[in-house]
Amino acid sequence: MVSIHRRIFEDLEAMIVSGVWPPGYRIPFEHELVQEYQCSRMTVNKALSALAGRGMIIRRRKVGSFVASPQIDRTVMDIQDISTEAELAGHDHSYRILMRNIETLDSATAAQLGEPIGAQILRLHCLHSVDGKPNALERRIIMLAMVPSARTENFSSVPPGKWLLDMVPWSKARHVIRAVSADAATARLLETERGEACLTLIRQTWQGSRTVTYVEIIHPGDRFQFAGDFHPSERGVMDQLPRRSAS
Amino acid sequence: MVSIHRRIFEDLEAMIVSGVWPPGYRIPFEHELVQEYQCSRMTVNKALSALAGRGMIIRRRKVGSFVASPQIDRTVMDIQDISTEAELAGHDHSYRILMRNIETLDSATAAQLGEPIGAQILRLHCLHSVDGKPNALERRIIMLAMVPSARTENFSSVPPGKWLLDMVPWSKARHVIRAVSADAATARLLETERGEACLTLIRQTWQGSRTVTYVEIIHPGDRFQFAGDFHPSERGVMDQLPRRSAS
DNA sequence: TGTATCTATTTGTATAGACAAAAGCGGGTC
DNA sequence: GACCCGCTTTTGTCTATACAAATAGATACA
Structure with a gap:
């Protein structure tokens, strides 16, 4: 069972990561997504705020929300013990x-x-x-x-x-x-x-x-070598699944 | 003019980044922050969700929210043109x-x-x-x-x-x-x-x-060398047990 | 003693409504 | 043309409320 804002987040993320919506693309307005998902604006807003907080979209009042250009000059490297x-x-x-x-x-x-x-x-x-x-x-x-x-x-x-x-x-x-x-x-x-x-x-x-x-x-x-992937979805962390208690 | 949820976010972030609230520390419950900031729970929730989305805190129903341990095994490298x-x-x-x-x-x-x-x-x-x-x-x-x-x-x-x-x-x-x-x-x-x-x-x-x-x-x-700093806002989510409680 | 169940607490999600702030746009004036 | 003003659209914030889900702790029971 996935929450609505989560589903919206993932749907939009998929469009961005796959390149179907390239950098600069204007994603649907909040009221359009409200129509599409049949939910309240707050729910849509939560998903879009999460995308913006992660730098995947840029939001501008009166203008709309746009897919951001990824920065190539930052990459996450796994440097483990x-x-x-x-x-x-x-x-x-x-x-x-x-x-x-x-x-x-x-x-x-x-x-x-x-x-x-x-x-x-x-x-x-x-x-x-x-x-x-x-x-x-x-x-x-x-x-x-x-x-x-x-x-x-x-x-x-x-x-x-x-x-x-x-x-x-x-x-x-x-x-x-x-x-x-x-x-x-x-x-x-x-x-x-x-x-x-x-x-x-x-x-x-x-x-x-x-x-x-x-x-x-x-x-x-x-x-030995170091390796790191970069794509828009790795700009931050979203998964916060609850911890299972040890029995 | 800073919004309330933003101020809450920044206040809590400061406590965490400065180390005043160490990893494992239980941060105040939502209803306590509601009292402290005199705002609605949704506003507090927005701030806490943002912290959780950045992996700075772990939230568990019925238990509370806890400062997460940063992961040492990921770092952001600047790899520029x-x-x-x-x-x-x-x-x-x-x-x-x-x-x-x-x-x-x-x-x-x-x-x-x-x-x-x-x-x-x-x-x-x-x-x-x-x-x-x-x-x-x-x-x-x-x-x-x-x-x-x-x-x-x-x-x-x-x-x-x-x-x-x-x-x-x-x-x-x-x-x-x-x-x-x-x-x-x-x-x-x-x-x-x-x-x-x-x-x-x-x-x-x-x-x-x-x-x-x-x-x-x-x-x-x-x-030539590559260098990368770890930024607290880029922490990952970690499973860990609460260590200490707020009084 | 161990187990099942209940209860209280805390977070998670969602809604409807309201107003504020930013900014594009058009109209009017000079 | 340049400038100012107000209208409209879109996002930003906030509230009050409601119910769901998870689960630690208490209680009842075998």
């Missing part, structure tokens, strides 16, 4: 802690992170393998002031990325993707050639204005 | 057409694009420079059936990417980011070393179910 990603794809994932040091921030790193010199950090190096083959080298810094419980965690059963997601709330994240050539140490760990092109993801996560963690994840370029 | 990007950053951009051939799709490329063998295409190679230094090598395929006017366009004044954006409507795009080592020809054009790590962006654009254009843009790794 390595273990989650491997499990989703049905692969076997394992990892090994290579280094686990408690240190204080030196000036160069402090500047890079935008945090004060001398702050206590946990530095972690971790090698991830998928189906037995090295897939990523993780170099992480955790701010101990923000995550005091990391001081006593040894990450033997849950990888650091997943552990942090479960433990620590955060409010902002920044991702950077770079291509770099593998140095000798990295190449050896990833079982690839020195100089091989690697895809590096850098993620810095904040809570409020303070860094929670900073991580570089280095993937061998011949075994 | 090269000329636009350079101009925005205040740099000088120039480009040179290296190749412009009308061909028919061979079987390998056809399979890669998911288009029929033998379809007519325009193949373009183009070198982009920023501030006089090579910054990107663009290898593009344009489906002439979808963009007939490309047959007579020589792209002497507008680069192909920008020209296509202005000329052709599209409904879906897919981006892939890879790290590859430069081969000899690429290295020569980009004025870098053979084997240097390069960041390659592949974009395929569709209208409906048919490809409009396919392009590989190869950047020298030492001069």
Whole structure:
């Protein structure tokens, strides 16, 4: 059983996504949709407001509602936790802690992170393998002031990325993707050639204005890529199905 | 003059984004907000529905509405047209057409694009420079059936990417980011070393179910990166248990 | 003790009606 | 022509009301 405003939303969305109604097309007026769906204007309005809120249409008083032009310069990339990603794809994932040091921030790193010199950090190096083959080298810094419980965690059963997601709330994240050539140490760990092109993801996560963690994840370029789809329906989220209670 | 539902939306959003109301926090019931803002429930409901539609809160009948956890595994990357990007950053951009051939799709490329063998295409190679230094090598395929006017366009004044954006409507795009080592020809054009790590962006654009254009843009790794910020308004919906209650 | 049922609470959906705000349009005036 | 004025259309907002759906918690019962 689908609600009326939901059905209107989906019908119009289909026309837009399929390209039947191209950018600039004037969609029917509210009163026309009221006629078509035999419902009240508020119901139509709710569907159209949702489309407008998602940037799929532009509405102008006295003129009408028009299909918006999608912006090609923004795309949603899926950048998942390595273990989650491997499990989703049905692969076997394992990892090994290579280094686990408690240190204080030196000036160069402090500047890079935008945090004060001398702050206590946990530095972690971790090698991830998928189906037995090295897939990523993780170099992480955790701010101990923000995550005091990391001081006593040894990450033997849950990888650091997943552990942090479960433990620590955060409010902002920044991702950077770079291509770099593998140095000798990295190449050896990833079982690839020195100089091989690697895809590096850098993620810095904040809570409020303070860094929670900073991580570089280095993937061998011949075994990894990032992918992202963009179409108008992915501009936001509409599905909000009620959660089923665990019995 | 700001509407009431808008003000409610913004007030609640501020509490969530600032972290005053952490993930799992139960926000006030509709009837409490009705009291607080002295308006009807429909007005409150509109604000809360908008927050739910953006994935910032989870609503459950009989239980209440709760601040959602942001998903770390999705991020919005700015992937702009090269000329636009350079101009925005205040740099000088120039480009040179290296190749412009009308061909028919061979079987390998056809399979890669998911288009029929033998379809007519325009193949373009183009070198982009920023501030006089090579910054990107663009290898593009344009489906002439979808963009007939490309047959007579020589792209002497507008680069192909920008020209296509202005000329052709599209409904879906897919981006892939890879790290590859430069081969000899690429290295020569980009004025870098053979084997240097390069960041390659592949974009395929569709209208409906048919490809409009396919392009590989190869950047020298030492001069380029992709960056993306996570925005709170782009959170996804997550299933999670309430953690704390409002008093 | 465990289970089925009832009840109260909260959100979800829909309606009819009202007025406000924006803006295209035409008419009148100079 | 340029400008101002008012009419009309369309969207924006808000209200009061109503009933439906989900479900946590209480209660009755086997």
